[in-house]
Amino acid sequence: MGAFAMAHNSTYQLRLDDDLKQKSFSVFHELGMTPAEGMRIFLTMVAKTKSIPFAVNIQNEESKNDVLNFFSIQEKRKSAVIAYANYIKKVRDKINPAVNNLTDEDINRLVHELR
Numbered sequence: 001m002g003a004f005a006m007a008h009n010s011t012y013q014l015r016l017d018d019d020l021k022q023k024s025f026s027v028f029h030e031l032g033m034t035p036a037e038g039m040r041i042f043l044t045m046v047a048k049t050k051s052i053p054f055a056v057n058i059q060n061e062e063s064k065n066d067v068l069n070f071f072s073i074q075e076k077r078k079s080a081v082i083a084y085a086n087y088i089k090k091v092r093d094k095i096n097p098a099v100n101n102l103t104d105e106d107i108n109r110l111v112h113e114l115r
Helices: 018-030 035-049 061-095 097-101 104-114
Strands: none
Touching: 018 035, 061 104
């Protein structure tokens, strides 16, 4: 008997304003696809490229500030994780003898898993 891998489907709901929904769904229909097919194509490309599959342009000052604020928050989060990892490295000998055996690589792996 052959082994077949069955895809496990899940549902995700998305709130859109009516105008955006009408305009974007119209484009999908013009392209001969359903909105769900269009979103699957988009999400597949995001997963494959590990990026947004098109250029993201900042249209106005408010959008620019939103993007800069997002990246600022991400950078602060990254800095906090690095600071915590450095703290753990400094005090690991004092915490628990079992922790003494952790290498920098082990700690970095654990920190990466926590991100």
